[in-house]
Structure formats: C-alpha cells, structure tokens
Amino acid sequence: MSEQKTGTEQGRKIRVLVAKPGLDGHDRGAKVVARALRDAGMEVIYTGLRQTPEMIAEAALQEDVDVVGLSILSGAHMALAPRILELLKANGQEQVKVFIGGIIPDEDLPRLKKIGVAGIYGPGASTEDIIRQVRAAVTE
Amino acid sequence: MTLAEQLLSGNRLALTRLLTQVENDTPEGRAALTELFPHTGQAHLIGVTGAPGTGKSSLVNQLALHFRRQEERRVAIVAVDPSSPFTGGAVMGDRVRMRDLAGDPGVFIRSMASRGSLGGLAQTTAGLVQVFDAAGFDIILIETVGAGQAEVEIARLAHTTLVVEAPGLGDDIQAIKAGILEIADILVVNKADRPGVENTLKALRNALELAHPVRHVFQHHGRLEVVEGPDETVYNSWIPPILQTVATDGTGIQELADEIVRHAVHLRESGDWAARERSRLEAELDALLQQRLVSRFHDQVSQSRYEAVLDQIFQRELTPWEAVGRLLDGNLNP
Numbered sequence: 001m002s003e004q005k006t007g008t009e010q011g012r013k014i015r016v017l018v019a020k021p022g023l024d025g026h027d028r029g030a031k032v033v034a035r036a037l038r039d040a041g042m043e044v045i046y047t048g049l050r051q052t053p054e055m056i057a058e059a060a061l062q063e064d065v066d067v068v069g070l071s072i073l074s075g076a077h078m079a080l081a082p083r084i085l086e087l088l089k090a091n092g093q094e095q096v097k098v099f100i101g102g103i104i105p106d107e108d109l110p111r112l113k114k115i116g117v118a119g120i121y122g123p124g125a126s127t128e129d130i131i132r133q134v135r136a137a138v139t140e
Numbered sequence: 141m142t143l144a145e146q147l148l149s150g151n152r153l154a155l156t157r158l159l160t161q162v163e164n165d166t167p168e169g170r171a172a173l174t175e176l177f178p179h180t181g182q183a184h185l186i187g188v189t190g191a192p193g194t195g196k197s198s199l200v201n202q203l204a205l206h207f208r209r210q211e212e213r214r215v216a217i218v219a220v221d222p223s224s225p226f227t228g229g230a231v232m233g234d235r236v237r238m239r240d241l242a243g244d245p246g247v248f249i250r251s252m253a254s255r256g257s258l259g260g261l262a263q264t265t266a267g268l269v270q271v272f273d274a275a276g277f278d279i280i281l282i283e284t285v286g287a288g289q290a291e292v293e294i295a296r297l298a299h300t301t302l303v304v305e306a307p308g309l310g311d312d313i314q315a316i317k318a319g320i321l322e323i324a325d326i327l328v329v330n331k332a333d334r335p336g337v338e339n340t341l342k343a344l345r346n347a348l349e350l351a352h353p354v355r356h357v358f359q360h361h362g363r364l365e366v367v368e369g370p371d372e373t374v375y376n377s378w379i380p381p382i383l384q385t386v387a388t389d390g391t392g393i394q395e396l397a398d399e400i401v402r403h404a405v406h407l408r409e410s411g412d413w414a415a416r417e418r419s420r421l422e423a424e425l426d427a428l429l430q431q432r433l434v435s436r437f438h439d440q441v442s443q444s445r446y447e448a449v450l451d452q453i454f455q456r457e458l459t460p461w462e463a464v465g466r467l468l469d470g471n472l473n474p
Binding site: 012013015034035037038039040041042043044045046047048051052054055058059061062063064091092093 | 152153156157159160164223224227228229230231232233235236239242243248249250251253255
C-alpha cells in the first residue's frame, strides 16, 4: 500500500458526522466546520438540515464515525443533545465523541459537559481549536 | 463470537464495525472477508455513475425507496465521494439527498471516500459490497464519484450499470467518445423536465446506434433491402434502453426499476450473470496478486537498493526497463 496522509496517528482516518438537529435553517457554520475538518485530513459526512436525534444516531451507526458534530442555533440544545447521547449509547456507540457548535448560553455548559459532551463552541471559535480538540478526543 | 458471525446473525453494530475494518484493509477486515466469502454472491449489484450534478444521489434515493416500498427488498447503499488529493480529507454529502430513507431498518447507507483511487470507486469498495452481500442485503446500490470519461471500474463490479446524464452537459461528440457510455447497461436522462432534454436524448440515441448497429429493412428502388449489423450475435445481446427520470419528484422511477429487473433477468437467461461474476472475480484475483507481488517485492528489495537504482535511472546510466530487470533479478521467489 502506498503511504498516504491520514487523519490519525494510527493510520485510521478520523470520521466525523456533521449534523444539524432541530428546526433552524442556518447551516453556514456547520459547512465551515465540515470544510475545516476536511482540510485537516478528516472524512466528514454531512447530513443536511432538520435531522431528528433518531436520524443522527442512525447515521452515526451506519457510518461508524468517531465524532458527531452538532450545529444547534435554535436554543433546543438541552433537549436535543442529551437525547442524541442517549441514542448513541443505546446503539453501543458510547465511545463516539459529541461536539456542539452554536449559540449555547454559559449557564448550560456545565450540564452539557456533565452528560458527556466533549466540546462546545460559540460564535468566533477558531477552527484550529476545534480540529486540535477533535483530534485529541479521538486519540485519547 | 467473531464480528463476522455477529454480522451473519444480524447485528448492525458488527456490520458497521466490519465495514470500517474492510475499508481500512486491516488484518481483521481481511480475515472477516475470508469468513464471509461463502455467504456472498446473492445480491444484485447496481452501479450508478455519471458526471457530477446529474442527480445520482437523488436517483439512488428514489430507487432505494422503490425497492423498499414496492418489493420489500433489503437495500444497501455505498456512496463514494472524492478525497482531497492534498489533505486526504473528504466531505461526503450524499446522505443529504437520501433523507427519505431515514428510519427504515431495511436500508443501510455507507459513505466512502475514494482515498486516492482514480477509477471512480475506492480501493476497498468491492470489499464493502461483499460485506453487505453476506449480511443479506438483496440489492446493493453503488454510487460512484462524479465521473467523467475514464471512471469505468464500476462496470467491473456491478451486475447492472446505470449511466446518468442530464440535459445541457455536452454535445454529441461527448456521447461518442470512448468510455462511460460503453459501460452503460441502462442510460438514464435525469432532470428530464429541463430544457434541452430532446437534444440529450437524440445524442444518446445516435451514440447507441453507432455502438449497436441494428438490422435495417428498407425500400430501395422498389425492392426490400436488408442491411445486416456486423454480427448476428448483436441481435441477441442487450441494447441499453434510454430512460427519462425526474429524481426529485419520482417521475420515471417505476420504469427504471422495471428495466433494472429486466436486465437482471436478461443476465441470468443469457448466461452473462455468470460471465460477469467470473470476470469480476478474475479482476479481484489479479488485483490481489498484484498487491501481494508488490509487497513481496518491497519485502525482498531494500529501499536503499531501490533508491540506488532510481538514482542510476535519473543519471541516465540505466533505462527504466533495464532497472526493472536488475531489481527483479533473483527476487520475487516464493
């Protein structure tokens, strides 16, 4: 096999599902992050808008991803994120790391962290930070 | 229980993990393929190829819906998208067009990056297809990278190859170039509600007629004249039908699905199914032999020796042909 550049140190590509749960239709942030992760050598599966937690968990299973990135701008994160984590676990994918980007009030951060969200990013977060933390979370 | 055994008993987590192992060509993945091989050879493999933007993903979505609703077949989809040649990363968006299939346990969609492979598929696409085949999916839809003229590997893998065109993409010279049209078992003009569809249909019909000359009987100076095609066997062979679809609203999907089934029947009755299966296995065997020989070569010839010979070629002291002779001399013995 030829040696090709890989997304991980062990040679396995990092696979990321980028999904937009809920009803808001603004997906520019999700696309910017998807592209940044691609440029970092990762394989990104983009699901499009208005995904239910069930659809996201099912896609994560079918694609055997390492990471799920959720873009939530609707304010419904406290309903959506726990449900998605629960479904991932029910499918046997408790090792999948979940990241959230969007408008998340500070007072919600501790609870989201507590239920197992690996990283939370608001407006102005740098894609370098996201890439570094995604890599670290997967290889830990 | 091995992952392969779990997969055979219907475990979806085992299926998805095995797909990853096979995609990454790990020792576990290879062992599983060996274990699963006796369970393969059942599914109908349908390839979907065509230029970017012709609507391949939407068409695959509609076909999968159709095979689920009308025929209750279990459907797997392998969607291949390009990897960046610079970073190795990929963004795969085929699922965006396949959201109608969400929530149906009889459908399994797997996105796959091409990882530097140039034929429109990834190196391990055939392996993934085998895993789905062993897992009992009746129909496996394989969507290639948006393909132009040379990405014809899909025809080697699939039993039935759909080439998807759309109005306004090229003139009739594009249609008679070698390559992608020659591999079509069924030609689909998608987006058939768009202007220019007549031109596309005409160009494809003309191209097909050149490829499959038919027997013409016509009046000439008051007598019936018969002009034969070049070969009698042509009459018994499959002539690719041209179908029109609008994948966004489902127009023409029933007809397309009927043609796909008709093609499968044709393959079985004509003996072509077995012939294709055999040539596919031959291609697979050849590819494995090549891989194994190359890796044996690298095991036996040190990198420094290889570099030294490369230097000699670079200095024009040795031709590439002589170099091959020198590098292989005494090597590659089992």
